[in-house]
Amino acid sequence: MATTATMSKAKLWGGGVEPLKASYGKLMMWFFLLSDAFTFSGLLITYAFLRWSAPAYNGAPEAFTFSTEYWPIPEKVYEAFPGFHGVELPLVFVGLMTFILILSSVTMVLAVEAGHRMDKKGVVKWMLWTIIGGFAFLSCQAWEWSHFIHGTDTATIGDVLINGIWVNDYEIFGANLSFNQYGPPAFAALFFFITGFHGFHVFSGVVLNIIIFFNAANGLYDKRGHYEMVEKVGLYWHFVDLVWVFVFTFFYLI
Amino acid sequence: METATNVIVQPVDKDKIKGIWKIALYMALITAVEYVFAFTMDAGTLRSTIFVGLTIWKAFFIVSEFMHLGHExxxxxxxxxxxxxxxxxxxxxxxxxxxxxxxxxxxxxxxxxxxxxxxxxx
CATH class of the missing domain: 1.20.5 (Single alpha-helices involved in coiled-coils or other helix-helix interfaces)
Known part of the structure; x- marks a missing residue:
C-alpha cells in the first residue's frame, strides 16, 4: 500500500516548495503580472470604447486638420522628432522608442542567461545596458510628453470649459487634462493616463533593475548561490515591454 | 555572515545567445512590417485586424521566449x-x-x- 502511495506522489505536487516547478518568488511575480495585465486591459478597453464611440474623421487623410469635433489620425499627431522642427516625420520617434525598449528587453534576457551561468561580470554588464535602455526610453517619453503638452505652431479653435465657464472659439495650443488641440478632451486625457501609467511602470522597473545591479555587483547573488532575483525583475521588465507593444499598436498605429 | 564560495562560471552557449538575437530580429522585422502597413494601407477594419494580429505575434515571442513561459x-x-x-x-x-x-x-x-x-x- 505504501509503495503505491509513493508512486503517485512522483506525478503530483506533494506540497513541496516549488508548485508548478517554479519557485515561490517567480510564481508570485507571474500572478502579479497577470493582475497588472488586467489593469492595463481595463485602460485599453476604456481607450478603445471611448475612441470607437467618438465621431471619426472620414475625409481624405491629406486634407486632415485637427479639430475638437472628431478623433485625430494618430500619424498626424505623433510626427515630431527632436531637432527636426516643422518636419513631418510620422511615427519615427515612437518607432525609435519601441526599438529602444525591445533592445533593453534583449539585454535583460542576456543578463538572465549570464545569471544561469553564474557569470557575475556578464550579469553586471547586461544589467547596466538594460538600465541605460530604460533611462533612454524614459527620456524619449519625457520629450514626447513635453512636445504633446506644448503643441504645434497652429492653434485649433474650439469651445472649452475653463474654471467652470464655457469659452467659445478659444485658441487651443497643446494639451492638458481638460482640453487639447488634437481632438476631443478624452484623447489627451487617455494619452496622459495610459502612457503615463506605462511610463511609471518603466520607472519602477528601472529602480528595481538598479537595486539588482548593485546587489549583483556586490556579489550578493554569488554568495546566495543563484541569480534568481535577476530572473524575477527580468519577468517584470519584459512585461513592461509587452505592454508597450500593445500601447504602440492601439495608440500610434490604429 | 555568509562567506564567499568558489563560484564556477559556466562557458557561454553560443547557440543560445544566437537564438536570443534571432528572436530580437524577428520582433524588429514584425515592427517594420507594421510600419509598411501603416504607410501603404488606408485605415480600416482590415488594417486594424492586421495590426492586432502582428501585435499578438510579437506578444507571443516576448511571453514565450523572453519570459520563458513556453518552457515552463x-x-x-x-x-x-x-x-x-x-x-x-x-x-x-x-x-x-x-x-x-x-x-x-x-x-x-x-x-x-x-x-x-x-x-x-x-
Missing part, C-alpha cells in the same frame, strides 16, 4: 494564458460591439471633411 510546465502556462484569453474576449466584445452600439444610440455621426477653424501663431 503546462499548469503554469494555462494558469496565465486562460485568464488572458477571457480578457481578450471581453476586449473584443466591449470595443467592437459596445463602442459602436453606444455611438449609434447617441446618434453620433462621423465627420466627412476637415474642420476649418484653425489659426497660425504669429
Amino acid at each position: 510546465v503546462k499548469g503554469l502556462i494555462y494558469s496565465i494564458i486562460l485568464p488572458m484569453m477571457f480578457i481578450i474576449w471581453l476586449i473584443v466584445a466591449l470595443v467592437n460591439m459596445e463602442g459602436a452600439a453606444i455611438k449609434d444610440a447617441r446618434g453620433i455621426v462621423d465627420v466627412e471633411g476637415p474642420a476649418v477653424e484653425q489659426v497660425n501663431e504669429d
Whole structure:
C-alpha cells in the first residue's frame, strides 16, 4: 500500500516548495503580472470604447486638420522628432522608442542567461545596458510628453470649459487634462493616463533593475548561490515591454 | 555572515545567445512590417485586424521566449494564458460591439471633411 502511495506522489505536487516547478518568488511575480495585465486591459478597453464611440474623421487623410469635433489620425499627431522642427516625420520617434525598449528587453534576457551561468561580470554588464535602455526610453517619453503638452505652431479653435465657464472659439495650443488641440478632451486625457501609467511602470522597473545591479555587483547573488532575483525583475521588465507593444499598436498605429 | 564560495562560471552557449538575437530580429522585422502597413494601407477594419494580429505575434515571442513561459510546465502556462484569453474576449466584445452600439444610440455621426477653424501663431 505504501509503495503505491509513493508512486503517485512522483506525478503530483506533494506540497513541496516549488508548485508548478517554479519557485515561490517567480510564481508570485507571474500572478502579479497577470493582475497588472488586467489593469492595463481595463485602460485599453476604456481607450478603445471611448475612441470607437467618438465621431471619426472620414475625409481624405491629406486634407486632415485637427479639430475638437472628431478623433485625430494618430500619424498626424505623433510626427515630431527632436531637432527636426516643422518636419513631418510620422511615427519615427515612437518607432525609435519601441526599438529602444525591445533592445533593453534583449539585454535583460542576456543578463538572465549570464545569471544561469553564474557569470557575475556578464550579469553586471547586461544589467547596466538594460538600465541605460530604460533611462533612454524614459527620456524619449519625457520629450514626447513635453512636445504633446506644448503643441504645434497652429492653434485649433474650439469651445472649452475653463474654471467652470464655457469659452467659445478659444485658441487651443497643446494639451492638458481638460482640453487639447488634437481632438476631443478624452484623447489627451487617455494619452496622459495610459502612457503615463506605462511610463511609471518603466520607472519602477528601472529602480528595481538598479537595486539588482548593485546587489549583483556586490556579489550578493554569488554568495546566495543563484541569480534568481535577476530572473524575477527580468519577468517584470519584459512585461513592461509587452505592454508597450500593445500601447504602440492601439495608440500610434490604429 | 555568509562567506564567499568558489563560484564556477559556466562557458557561454553560443547557440543560445544566437537564438536570443534571432528572436530580437524577428520582433524588429514584425515592427517594420507594421510600419509598411501603416504607410501603404488606408485605415480600416482590415488594417486594424492586421495590426492586432502582428501585435499578438510579437506578444507571443516576448511571453514565450523572453519570459520563458513556453518552457515552463503546462499548469503554469494555462494558469496565465486562460485568464488572458477571457480578457481578450471581453476586449473584443466591449470595443467592437459596445463602442459602436453606444455611438449609434447617441446618434453620433462621423465627420466627412476637415474642420476649418484653425489659426497660425504669429
